[in-house]
Amino acid sequence: MSAIIIDAETGETLFAKAADTPRQPASTIKVLTGMIALKSLDELEWVTVSKRASDMPRSKVYLDPDKSYRANDLINAVLLASANDTSVALAEKIAGSEQGFAEMMTLRASLWGAKNTVCRTATGLTAKGQQSTARDLALIFRHAMKDEQFASRMNRVKTRTSYGKELHNHNKALWRVEGAEGGKTGYISAARQTYVGQFTREGVGTIVVALMGSESMWSDVENLVDYGFKKQEQVKTAALRLKGNQDKVALAE
Numbered sequence: 001m002s003a004i005i006i007d008a009e010t011g012e013t014l015f016a017k018a019a020d021t022p023r024q025p026a027s028t029i030k031v032l033t034g035m036i037a038l039k040s041l042d043e044l045e046w047v048t049v050s051k052r053a054s055d056m057p058r059s060k061v062y063l064d065p066d067k068s069y070r071a072n073d074l075i076n077a078v079l080l081a082s083a084n085d086t087s088v089a090l091a092e093k094i095a096g097s098e099q100g101f102a103e104m105m106t107l108r109a110s111l112w113g114a115k116n117t118v119c120r121t122a123t124g125l126t127a128k129g130q131q132s133t134a135r136d137l138a139l140i141f142r143h144a145m146k147d148e149q150f151a152s153r154m155n156r157v158k159t160r161t162s163y164g165k166e167l168h169n170h171n172k173a174l175w176r177v178e179g180a181e182g183g184k185t186g187y188i189s190a191a192r193q194t195y196v197g198q199f200t201r202e203g204v205g206t207i208v209v210a211l212m213g214s215e216s217m218w219s220d221v222e223n224l225v226d227y228g229f230k231k232q233e234q235v236k237t238a239a240l241r242l243k244g245n246q247d248k249v250a251l252a253e
Contacts, residue, residue, distance in 0.1 A: 001213045002134040003220070005228035007235075008142055008198055008206035014231040015224070016135070022116055023212045025132035026186030026194045027059070027082045029117075029124040032105040034079040034153075035144050037090045043072035047093045049085070056084035056123065061165060063089060073161040079153050080169040082185065084123040091122035098122050109136065112143045126190045137196040137210040145182060145198050145208075154182025172218060173197055177225055181206075185217070193217035199225050205232050 004019040006012065013019075041047075046068040054065045059082045063069065074090050077083040091101035098121060105119035114136035120127035132140075145151045153159075157175065158168045173180040173195075183197025195217055196210040207228040214220045 001211060001215075001220070003211040003224060004134040004138050004209075005224055005231070006138050006142065006208050007232060008145070008200075008208050011139075011142065012235070013135075014207065014228050014235070019135040020116065020133050021212075022131040022133055023194075024126055024130060024188060024191035025117075025124055025137065025212070026188045026191040027124040028137050028184050028186040028194045028196050028210075028212075029105070029119060029130075029132060030078050030082060030087055030122075030186075031137075031140055031144050031184050031196065032108055032119065033087050033090065033101075033122045034075055035147065035150055036101070036104055036108060037071065037075050037078070037094065038147070038149050040094045041071040041075075041090070043070065043075075045071040047071050047074055047089055049089045050092055053085050053088035053092060056088055057125070059083055059170075060085040061167070070162050073163065073165075076153060076156075076159055076161065076167055079150075079184070080156060080159065080171075081167045082170050084125065087122040109140055112140055114139045124186055124188070124191075126188050132212075134210040134212050137194075137212070138208045141184070141196040141198060141210065142208045151182060154184075171197065173199075173221055173225075176218065177222055179225070179229075195221055197221070199228070201229050204229050205236070207232060 002018040005015040049063045074086040077086040095101035102119040109117040117132040120130040171183040179199040179201040186194035193214040200206040
């Protein structure tokens with residue numbers, strides 16, 4: 001398993017275990033898909049669906065290739081319901097092909113400091129050469145959560161599309177872990193369970209947790225979050241003590 005905890009405000013690493021080991025990211029990579037779509041499309045814009053997109057395997061919302069859908073609904077389906085069909089439909093709308101869109105995803109990741117991320121799909125489904133790391137996922141999610149549109153969507157337990165379908169968030173941390181603000185899950189056999197999410201606790205701070213290759217994801221997430229906040233408190237306490245000692249030395253001089 002790979003894992004990392006970073007301070008969301010400073011970017012400082014609070015804990016890392018094989019955090020730079022490349023792995024298949026599974027659906028956590030859809031954070032990039034959703035963010036690029038948010039910045040590229042108007043929410044009310046119509047998106048057509050190719051047969052290729054509609055034929056994507058689950059998770060999906062079963063798009064009809066004979067219909068068009070609002071971009072807003074498809075973006076929510078990507079980020080909350082982890083839909084593969086909507087991911088490909090958006091990719092084809094924006095870049096003309098999923099391959100072209102994957103290149104945009106890789107570039108965006110690199111611009112955010114995620115230098116070990118290579119995207120081959122808009123979905124995170126297993127693909128040769130596709131990879132990310134726990135550190136990169138944390139960096140990507142930290143940047144994405146600074147965007148109000150993105151953050152507000154990730155915080156929803158469920159939402160309803162304009163055509164009446166109810167979408168449920170796959171991120172169980174929202175109702176299982178104190179301070180959860182948003183997160184993205186993923187699973188494919190080649191990646192096992194993957195996760196990235198942000199958590200805030202009043203008086204302590206905000207952390208981003210990422211893990212890859214887990215066999216007990218929710219238990220691992222809870223343990224990492226608890227450890228992360230304890231470590232964050234220790235770091236802040238140590239900084240205050242150091243400042244206090246420096247102030248004493250200054251006064252003595």
